[in-house]
Amino acid sequence: MTAFLKDKYAIVGIGQSRIGKVPELSDYGLQLTAVKNALDDAGLKKQDIDGLITHSHLLGAVRVHHQRVAERLGINTDFGLSVSSGGATSGLMVQVAIAAIEAGFCTTVLCLHGDKGRTRRPEDVHETAGGNAPEYGMFSATAQHALGATRHMHDYGTTHDQLGAIAVAFRKHASLNPGAQIRDPITLEDYHRSRWVVWPFHLLDCCLVSDGAAALIVTSAERARNLRQPPVYVMGMGRANNSRGWIYGDHMIELAAKESGAKAFRMAGVTPADIDTAQIYDCYTYIVLATLEDYGFCKKGEGGPYVEGGRLELGGSLPTNTSGGMLSEGYVEGMLQIVEAARQLRAQAGPRQVPEAELAIVSGNGGNTVCHSTLILRR
């Protein structure tokens, strides 16, 4: 069990690049911008970093990516690792950082992800699109997630108005975030009018494609107390994988979030009712709804009514994705969810601050609903 790790480690630095279209920077330019900003934020020098964990998923072909980053940053490290668990990676990097420090491999770990998703040139290497049945016209993560939404609608009567409420709420939050990629508020009518991509998903059910990077620095609570920022303590951690695949059993509608979330709540000793703000991996609107169900904010099947009526908006009972999420702020594969949770808990979120935010939950979800990670953070 991991209960003995509760509150023992903290996120002490957060940093990001500009998000959206950033054609003037390379992949490494974006990444190093985020690293520098995280170091400045924490009041640390690069030599203080003795562990480096990076995720270069979208770069695909880059092997030993952490080494490429370290040489460009100009540091030697005691512990270095390049990882991928899809959209679950961001939260998992924090957990692996804690495990490495606990094991004595290193003391202060920088976690990094980011790339040129939006303005990559055609000649740049990019992973080819997934999809396991191209002979039938089955392509894209969008279609794989959409299958889950269809079944959820069939089983529980979930509606487009309910999925749309999620898109509208997160865009409203993005309008308060000067760094967000898209800030123009939308209405439910705009949502319904946006074109179909793969039914039942409208364009506005789908996350953005972005240039961008973000970095986090993790160290012990003891060291954290002497640093520049108020520590954001890691109170609960969970992870789980529905490794038999997204097509198997109930996996389309019951995510690995259920087991991952239960572990995190158990470790933290809190319940969903204690959470002040949620930062949920929103690759698609439907995944937000399913994740909140699986985390126990409502029962399975009741996610539709739960997300209506402004509950996820600032001022609602569970302000969610307060920076706009991947649907509106930008897609850095879950990293910005952790950054925003930290900002909220440090009371540095400006006009989008959740008053008195003490506890935040962050989800990461990847491998087309298969891999999951959960963090419960506190101020």
Added chain:
Amino acid sequence: MAYSKPIPIPSEESKPFWEATKRGELLLQHCRDCGAYRFPPNFLCTECSSTSFDWKCVSGRGKVYSYVVFHRAYHPAFAADLPYAVACIELEEGPRLMSNVVGIGPEQLRCDMPVEVVFEEINSDISLPKFRPAAVKS
């Protein structure tokens, strides 16, 4: 007009499956130890890890577990088909596979709709298993 959609390339494991679809048969691996059917074709049983199996001809009956409708062509050969549906079919024997439901429009598809297999010959080597709404039993 030449067939320009992606064509499956049979692997060591899936070759008997594709040989059978040419004959109009749907074959699944059936574990000799625990009796589980499995798909896609795999070296070992995903239930009990046994490597001992038979290929068994199955009913070809099943239901639509879920489906989606493409309004965007991710591959140029599908552009003329838009909007078209892809369905996740749950066979009576348990395994699920992705396919198309033929003979009805995307708007007529429903979850749990009963379907049965048909085969579409795309060239001399490959016939794709597809599904149509099941005939009503008299």
